Amino acid sequence: MSNDAGKRNQEPLVVRTALELSAAIADRLVRVAAAGGTATLGLVPTMGALHSGHESLVATARAQNDVLVVSIFVNELQFNDAADFERYPRTLDADVRILARAGADIVFAPEPGEVYPDGRPLVKLDSGALGAKFEGASRPGHFDGMLAVVAKLLHLAMPPASCPVPARYSAYFGQKDAQQLVLINRMAKDLNYPVEICSVPIIRTAEGLALSSRNQFLTPEQAEAALVIFRAMNMIKVRADRHEPLFLEDAVALFEEEPLVELDYFELVDPNTLQELAFNCRETPFTGEGLLLVAAKVGQVRLIDNTPLGY
Numbered sequence: 385m386s387n388d389a390g391k392r393n394q395e396p397l398v399v400r401t402a403l404e405l406s407a408a409i410a411d412r413l414v415r416v417a418a419a420g421g422t423a424t425l426g427l428v429p430t431m432g433a434l435h436s437g438h439e440s441l442v443a444t445a446r447a448q449n450d451v452l453v454v455s456i457f458v459n460e461l462q463f464n465d466a467a468d469f470e471r472y473p474r475t476l477d478a479d480v481r482i483l484a485r486a487g488a489d490i491v492f493a494p495e496p497g498e499v500y501p502d503g504r505p506l507v508k509l510d511s512g513a514l515g516a517k518f519e520g521a522s523r524p525g526h527f528d529g530m531l532a533v534v535a536k537l538l539h540l541a542m543p544p545a546s547c548p549v550p551a552r553y554s555a556y557f558g559q560k561d562a563q564q565l566v567l568i569n570r571m572a573k574d575l576n577y578p579v580e581i582c583s584v585p586i587i588r589t590a591e592g593l594a595l596s597s598r599n600q601f602l603t604p605e606q607a608e609a610a611l612v613i614f615r616a617m618n619m620i621k622v623r624a625d626r627h628e629p630l631f632l633e634d635a636v637a638l639f640e641e642e643p644l645v646e647l648d649y650f651e652l653v654d655p656n657t658l659q660e661l662a663f664n665c666r667e668t669p670f671t672g673e674g675l676l677l678v679a680a681k682v683g684q685v686r687l688i689d690n691t692p693l694g695y
């Protein structure tokens with residue numbers, strides 16, 4: 385990254401088309417190169433309705449790159465529930481104000497026709513067996529649709545081949561969406577994308593609820609009840625830190641005391657593959673590394689969370 389990391393606290397340039405995006409990126413990279421050094425480009429894909437979790441991604445990407453692009457696109461293809469898509473919060477003006485403060489250079493906010501010019505793609509990406517479990521089991525097609533748009537966004541924001549500057553390209557995703565992150569990493573490798581996939585830790589409320597754009601649909605009572613997710617994960621984390629047997633069913637039992645929260649899964653998996661760890665959690669003391677994955681429904685809102693064990 386060069387010393388002249390670009391100007392901060394300015395309105396980002398909001399672009400709507402792929403051509404505008406490509407031209408804006410080339411323009412910024414050339415300006416960085418003129419100031420000396422190689423150039424780095426960061427992309428933060430989002431669906432908007434930005435909160436402090438997104439701001440953390442943007443701050444990390446800002447600190448590591450000369451040129452920062454944030455995309456805002458509510459991708460219908462990854463919604464298996466039409467009502468969920470319709471009510472997904474859309475707050476572009478407020479998002480752009482947040483991104484101006486956060487120092488984004490370019491906001492890419494395309495219309496659906498720009499991303500999917502011929503409607504639903506004929507040529508599809510398949511998220512395979514991993515895409516069919518956990519979130520994929522409850523949201524059929526979700527991960528295929530997510531990969532479709534991420535593949536396009538990574539492609540559309542790639543440093544243009546015509547750009548005279550060698551540029552390092554990185555894209556940033558939150559660890560909150562752990563399964564998404566594993567699938568995106570795998571896709572980038574499978575398709576030889578020249579991009580580094582970077583992950584950013586989960587941001588929570590002071591009480592422990594992972595921030596999510598859909599949290600705004602929770603009533604105060606539901607938000608309070610949802611804290612059982614954090615309590616349950618912590619119960620297991622404490623046992624893991626002490627290398628005790630985990631007794632995962634004790635954590636699952638906590639959910640039975642919260643009628644507003646319907647647990648979907650509470651699973652200990654390998655952090656890299658998300659394969660379930662096979663061991664007797666009542667007898668075997670926990671050693672090694674694992675990732676605890678949780679999903680629960682609170683009213684109409686599906687919440688996901690996770691925490692690493694053994695690090």
Ligand SMILES: Nc1ncnc2c1ncn2[C@@H]1O[C@H](COP(=O)(O)OP(=O)(O)OP(=O)(O)O)[C@@H](O)[C@H]1O
Nearest residue numbers: 430431432437557558560561586587595596597598
């Ligand atoms: N609490 C959080 N901490 C860190 N990263 C987050 C958090 N919430 C979302 N992200 C990341 O921000 C990026 C954009 O996510 P997205 O726009 O879907 O927001 P979201 O809050 O996850 O919305 P929702 O969960 O309602 O879909 C993703 O990479 C996601 O993992």
Ligand SMILES: CC(C)(CO)[C@@H](O)C(=O)[O-]
Nearest residue numbers: 429430431459530533561
């Ligand atoms: C990566 C993403 C922006 C693709 O639409 C979305 O799945 C999200 O916000 O996590």
Ligand code: BAL
Nearest residue numbers: 431462463526561564
């Ligand atoms: N952050 C996950 C996007 C989705 O729920 O579709």
